[in-house]
Amino acid sequence: MTTWPCAAVPKAPLAARTTLRVGGTAEWLLEPASSSELAAAVQAVRERGMDLWLLGGGANLVIADGELPGAVIATDRLKRVWRWHGEGDPFAVEIPPEHFPEREIGASAWLVAWAGESMPGLVNRSKALGWTGIEGLAGVPGSLGGGVAMNAGGSWGELWDNVERVRILEPDGTIQDHGREFFTPSYRNAHLGPRIVLGAVLRLEQSHKIAVENKVREYLEHKRRVQPVTEWSAGCIFKNPPKEQTGGKGAGQLIDEAGLKGRSIGDAQISPLHGNFLVNRGNATGEDVMSLIDEVTARVADRTGIHLEREVKLWPAGGPLQAGS
Ligand SMILES: Cc1cc2nc3c(=O)[nH]c(=O)nc-3n(C[C@H](O)[C@H](O)[C@H](O)COP(=O)(O)OP(=O)(O)OC[C@H]3O[C@@H](n4cnc5c(N)ncnc54)[C@H](O)[C@@H]3O)c2cc1C
Numbered sequence: 001m002t003t004w005p006c007a008a009v010p011k012a013p014l015a016a017r018t019t020l021r022v023g024g025t026a027e028w029l030l031e032p033a034s035s036s037e038l039a040a041a042v043q044a045v046r047e048r049g050m051d052l053w054l055l056g057g058g059a060n061l062v063i064a065d066g067e068l069p070g071a072v073i074a075t076d077r078l079k080r081v082w083r084w085h086g087e088g089d090p091f092a093v094e095i096p097p098e099h100f101p102e103r104e105i106g107a108s109a110w111l112v113a114w115a116g117e118s119m120p121g122l123v124n125r126s127k128a129l130g131w132t133g134i135e136g137l138a139g140v141p142g143s144l145g146g147g148v149a150m151n152a153g154g155s156w157g158e159l160w161d162n163v164e165r166v167r168i169l170e171p172d173g174t175i176q177d178h179g180r181e182f183f184t185p186s187y188r189n190a191h192l193g194p195r196i197v198l199g200a201v202l203r204l205e206q207s208h209k210i211a212v213e214n215k216v217r218e219y220l221e222h223k224r225r226v227q228p229v230t231e232w233s234a235g236c237i238f239k240n241p242p243k244e245q246t247g248g249k250g251a252g253q254l255i256d257e258a259g260l261k262g263r264s265i266g267d268a269q270i271s272p273l274h275g276n277f278l279v280n281r282g283n284a285t286g287e288d289v290m291s292l293i294d295e296v297t298a299r300v301a302d303r304t305g306i307h308l309e310r311e312v313k314l315w316p317a318g319g320p321l322q323a324g325s
Contacts, residue, residue: 002048005040006032007077014063017055017074019141020234020278022268022286023063023315026053026072033077035114035198039169042196042322045071046173051320054196056146057118060234062293063315064286070320075145078116078198081125086110090201091167091177097129107206110164114199115145119152119159122202127216130209133162134202138216139223140235145197151185156219160185164203169196171322188239188311194322228271232280237293238308251308252276258299265292290314 002008012029015021030045032038045052051070055061082094090112097111109131113122123138136156140147147159148166160180167177171194184191223229238251246254255261255275262272264281266288271277278292293310301307 002028004028004030005044006030006037011067012072014055014058014068014072017076018058018061018063018234019232020058020062020284020289021232021280022065022284022289023061024066024068024286026068026070028071030071030073031077032073032075035078035167035169035175038073038075038078038196038198039173039175041071041073042169043173045073045324046322048324050324051316052322052324053315054145054321056115056143056149057141059140059142060146060150060312061315062234062286062289062312064290064317068316070324075114075116075143078114078145079118079121081111081113081117081122084110084112084201089177090165091199097125103130103206105206105208109204109206111202111204112199113144113202115143115148115197117144118142119144119147123216126204127209127212130207130212131204132207132212132215133204134159135212135215135219138219139227139229144200148197148200149190149192150188151190152188158185159202160190162202162204163200165201167198167200168192169198171195196321226274228273228277228279231271231277233271233277234312236276236311237278237296238276239311241306241308245306246304250276254300254304254306254308255296258296258303260296260299263292263295265295268292270296290317 009029011025014023030041032041053072055072055074083097084090119142140152152159240250252275260270261275263270267281267284268288269279271279
């Protein structure tokens with residue numbers, strides 16, 4: 001019998017762990033409850049020579065039908081957020097964010113969280129505290145770890161604008177804290193390779209609560225108007241190509257101009273509201289979704305000569321975070 005250093009489920013269904021609600025089962029699903037359990041789980045996966053898949057909030061994933069070989073490590077039990085004074089080890093003492101002395105408008109304020117903390121939860125926390133900086137992430141689902149790995153963001157800013165430090169589980173099994181300058185984040189990619197985010201420190205600025213609340217409300221209202229936010233999706237399927245290539249058109253507009261809004265395969269559909277969102281109308285399979293992505297890629301390329309690069313991660317086609325032997 002296989003034993004693991006944390007909670008573990010064989011043949012675990014994955015669809016409900018993604019916002020698109022497609023995908024088969026994981027050979028193993030591991031659910032560490034602390035960063036040391038996560039490190040031990042990674043070590044155990046490696047010793048067994050298995051592929052390792054790292055699952056945050058599943059908000060940027062398309063998982064194939066059938067069994068995904070290897071072990072999926074989920075971070076959703078690694079949830080906790082606290083504040084830091086700006087000196088010493090930010091991960092050493094977890095001070096509740098509410099325990100903050102008097103407000104000093106314009107002064108730095110730091111939120112620290114483990115990787116499984118939800119990004120909407122962090123935005124809500126910053127709103128409640130009146131700390132400005134991450135309002136642009138309002139309406140972006142998923143975990144802090146996934147947000148750091150993907151450099152989540154949009155026209156109102158990116159998560160890495162506020163990342164000050166990241167605690168990483170390195171591929172050699174050591175745990176290292178790196179300052180922002182160590183990384184080279186770019187559009188929707190922090191270039192972490194096989195590194196695993198255990199936690200991160202976000203630098204915000206103390207502000208007026210009402211100002212932060214207003215910004216969050218404005219961004220959410222905008223998203224509700226232009227994105228199918230109440231449907232099952234994985235957010236934008238494709239990255240926006242460089243503006244010089246498209247005359248400033250985004251991927252959604254190129255898909256719209258190719259006449260693909262509303263196009264469906266099975267229950268997978270290109271959203272009639274936003275061409276870069278693919279929605280699951282109820283019973284889409286991984287195969288439906290991947291076929292539709294392939295069709296959109298081919299039709300936009302035929303029409304414009306532009307090859308759309310995927311933003312979503314495909315499992316297993318995109319490859320594991322760390323390959324087994
Ligand atoms: C309705 C909707 C709206 C969205 N809007 C936006 C938007 O405006 N901007 C935007 O950028 N995205 C958007 N997205 C996509 C998604 O929210 C982001 O990509 C988010 O950062 C994914 O985080 P996650 O935890 O769900 O990652 P997952 O989907 O679980 O994983 C994504 C990738 O990150 C890796 N990963 C996850 N956790 C870690 C970790 N701890 N360490 C290392 N690697 C890790 C995974 O292995 C995988 O490769 C949207 C999605 C939806 C459904």
